[in-house]
Amino acid sequence: MKNKPILFGLFFALLHATSTKGADPDDGSLTINVDAGKDTDSFLSLAEAIEGKQSLIDDQLAKSTAVATPQKRSAELACEKITNDLRSIGESTFDDLPYSVLGLYSDNQSKFCRGALIDKRFIIMGASCVSTHNVEGVSFDFDLESKKIKAVHIHPDFSSETPSLNNIALIELESDVAYTSKWYPVCLYTSQVNSERYLMGLYGEVRIVADAECFNRTGTDLKPSQICATDLEFLITYTGWPIYLVQENFPTHKLFGIVARNTTNSVPFVITKVFGHLNFIKGIVWPKTGN
Incomplete structure (x- = not known):
């Protein structure tokens, strides 16, 4: 699936964000506090749902293309x-x-x-x-x-x-x-x-x-x-x-x-x-x- 790199990139970005917990809030860095176990499960569920929707969209686009390009006589x-x-x-x-x-x-x-x-x-x-x-x-x-x-x-x-x-x-x-x-x-x-x-x-x-x-x-x-x-x-x-x-x-x-x-x-x-x-x-x- 072509959207997998984006989804997993976002996932690893969130994991990286958890490692900044405890950093100095005044040093300009972004701090995101997450419960790694709970939020990781939620994120994977969301990624699977998005991938399923994208698959349906791809199928509909393929059918539309087939209708728009009829076979030659x-x-x-x-x-x-x-x-x-x-x-x-x-x-x-x-x-x-x-x-x-x-x-x-x-x-x-x-x-x-x-x-x-x-x-x-x-x-x-x-x-x-x-x-x-x-x-x-x-x-x-x-x-x-x-x-x-x-x-x-x-x-x-x-x-x-x-x-x-x-x-x-x-x-x-x-x-x-x-x-x-x-x-x-x-x-x-x-x-x-x-x-x-x-x-x-x-x-x-x-x-x-x-x-x-x-x-x-x-x-x-x-x-x-x-x-x-x-x-x-x-x-x-x-x-x-x-x-x-x-x-x-x-x-x-x-x-x-x-x-x-x-x-x-x-x-x-x-x-x-x-x-x-x-x-x-x-x-x-x-x-x-x-x-």
Whole structure:
């Protein structure tokens, strides 16, 4: 206990004071008359009481510090690992969107679905892209060998009757994707606050607009996990396409959300924000990490 030196210092000072009993009161020295046996017991009892109170205070301070410093989310820890892994392989220059998935295939038939790699074995995309198809593998934009699919995890609350809600799925691969400057996972945007930074789709800027613009088009109120946006440069935006937050520092992009429904001619569309589904993602991709 850090207060012990002070307590015992005071104790020995009192003992020393007893030795001055009988000194000349006119010589300027301090004289304290104590019953050494009785007062020593009282002092030790007081010291123990103070130490007990101090222990309670220390415990409360430790609990307060723990509350004030929450654990990092699993997605944040994963982002740190991605950054460290890329540094460890000595990469310093990277392609524009090295996490883009081109499509899915089954029985030698291709299905055009965009997605994004978020872990060595997991891809995120729209649930509507895989809910009615048995897919076997994944193809990529770059010179990367196609990968076989181990499992498809569709959000448990997704329904084709309300395709703009919970339109999110995770594709689990049979084997890891090796990190290179052309291919590595994207970090997830883990803030509840909508960033005012530049958002982009695969072909240009995406701008957040008033929820009323999506309501006027669909007649449905947006949920907290949704946001209304419009593509400023591309005429068609497809369901499941990733929407990225552009940053000045590395990682250059973070995955902000995915398109919940197709749109044409720059008509406002709904984005499913990944923040609203972090628990679903964590439970499948990072089940053994912290909050």
